[in-house]
């Protein structure tokens with residue numbers, strides 16, 4: 001297996017592939033004002049194994065188009081959607097988020113939790129806007145500095161790994177620049193990282209290493225994940241995913 005296949009294998013049975021939580025998806029739904037509306041069309045971009053798509057399907061009168069690059073994640077999403085009784089409300093689509101071919105103005109909401117960084121926040125909010133109906137909702141979570149200053153070690157790591165990491169005020173300004181009205185923002189609490197994502201991931205390390213006979217590539221993947229966890233635990237006060245909910249302004 002190459003490095004990408006190993007990464008997919010480490011994550012493919014997980015219920016979530018990044019920091020987040022069901023209560024936090026529901027809070028974003030509340031901020032969006034989508035509750036109570038009928039026959040919504042929502043795209044969940046970078047849906048992974050369905051953490052947010054399944055919560056959206058359970059919470060709203062909506063059909064969810066769930067998009068991810070990796071079929072293995074979509075297979076797990078379909079299994080979980082069936083178990084949750086919402087498979088009729090979700091269509092899984094294997095596609096790249098930088099080459100979406102949806103009809104213009106076709107969605108009531110573009111949702112994306114912990115995934116827009118793959119195309120960059122500014123590029124994603126600009127490119128995905130055209131798929132929203134006028135007044136449609138953008139709801140994305142994105143790596144965010146919680147303070148204006150932070151430890152050098154943390155700054156250095158994330159500025160290298162994801163140069164677009166910035167404060168919430170800077171992200172809000174980008175939303176305003178690109179034709180959205182910010183409706184709400186909150187930062188994911190620590191349990192969304194530790195209890196919901198990192199601890200279950202750590203529990204999979206042992207079986208993953210055994211399955212791959214402790215191959216060097218598997219070991220270095222686990223070490224890289226552990227080092228990111230250690231960094232987060234040292235500096236949780238300074239960084240999180242911010243959840244941004246915004247409404248598309250008419251053109």
Ligand SMILES: C[S@@+](CC[C@H](N)C(=O)[O-])C[C@H]1O[C@@H](n2cnc3c(N)ncnc32)[C@H](O)[C@@H]1O
Nearest residue numbers: 016017018046047048068069096097113115118
């Ligand atoms: C951090 S995970 C978040 C997954 C999911 N939203 C969740 O919260 O569990 C990022 C997701 O983006 C997907 N992804 C990465 N690059 C992509 C691309 N170019 N197009 C579509 N999906 C992509 C990954 O496969 C992965 O499922």
